[in-house]
Amino acid sequence: MSDVSVKICGLRRPEHVAAAVEAGAKYVGFVFFPKSPRNISIEDARALALDVPPGVAKVALIVNADDAFLDALTARVPLDMLQLHGAETPARVAEIKARYGLPVMKAVGVADADDLPALEAYVRVADQILVDAKPPKNADLPGGNGLTFDWRLVAGRRWPVPWMLAGGLTADNVREAKALTGAQQFDISSGVETAPGEKDTQLIRRFMSAAQSA
Numbered sequence: 279m280s281d282v283s284v285k286i287c288g289l290r291r292p293e294h295v296a297a298a299v300e301a302g303a304k305y306v307g308f309v310f311f312p313k314s315p316r317n318i319s320i321e322d323a324r325a326l327a328l329d330v331p332p333g334v335a336k337v338a339l340i341v342n343a344d345d346a347f348l349d350a351l352t353a354r355v356p357l358d359m360l361q362l363h364g365a366e367t368p369a370r371v372a373e374i375k376a377r378y379g380l381p382v383m384k385a386v387g388v389a390d391a392d393d394l395p396a397l398e399a400y401v402r403v404a405d406q407i408l409v410d411a412k413p414p415k416n417a418d419l420p421g422g423n424g425l426t427f428d429w430r431l432v433a434g435r436r437w438p439v440p441w442m443l444a445g446g447l448t449a450d451n452v453r454e455a456k457a458l459t460g461a462q463q464f465d466i467s468s469g470v471e472t473a474p475g476e477k478d479t480q481l482i483r484r485f486m487s488a489a490q491s492a
């Protein structure tokens with residue numbers, strides 16, 4: 279039995295949710311960001327979420343969302359976690375956690391050592407941290423860019439809350455990522471796609487197998 283947990287993010291079709299669940303993903307992610315090729319409507323996410331079995335966490339990825347959107351989202355989609363992937367402050371993270379009563383995972387972008395202190399404020403308020411590659415300055419998306427960062431920056435790091443490694447992971451590099459960082463949780467989106475927003479069942483299975491044997 280593997281000690282690794284995987285989140286497959288940016289799912290939009292039932293066959294890809296099923297492939298992720300069948301292959302052993304512990305988290306499935308739905309992206310609510312209109313500019314993203316992975317964007318999904320609240321009603322489509324509801325339909326997918328209703329078919330996810332217990333034991334697999336349904337995660338909504340949101341970017342600087344306001345309460346009106348979050349009220350609508352949480353009223354319709356049965357969620358297990360909110361992933362905050364924008365410029366939410368620690369105070370906003372705490373506010374969202376209190377208002378919706380759901381565990382919150384805060385994504386923090388890392389490009390160099392100067393980005394690491396920001397993590398410390400978030401581990402005090404979030405339930406989990408997603409350590410992701412920082413997007414390039416002119417990127418359209420704050421995440422899901424298929425870019426890695428220098429994993430040595432977080433080698434052997436421990437925080438008081440569980441953390442997930444993200445950014446440019448693939449079936450071919452997850453073993454090295456685990457060996458270098460000691461991460462036990464991995465989040466992937468582009469690496470299981472054939473084109474932006476187009477998930478692929480075989481790539482999902484291949485990544486799950488590589489992560490579980492890493």
Ligand SMILES: O=C(O)c1ccccc1NCC(=O)[C@H](O)[C@H](O)COP(=O)(O)O
Pocket residue numbers: 287288309311314315316317339341363408410411419420421422423424425444445446447465466467468469
């Ligand atoms: O995936 C998106 O389109 C997206 C849009 C807005 C904010 C975040 C987004 N994605 C984040 C992720 O899917 C992952 O958590 C992470 O960034 C890793 O993505 P990838 O490098 O593509 O594996």
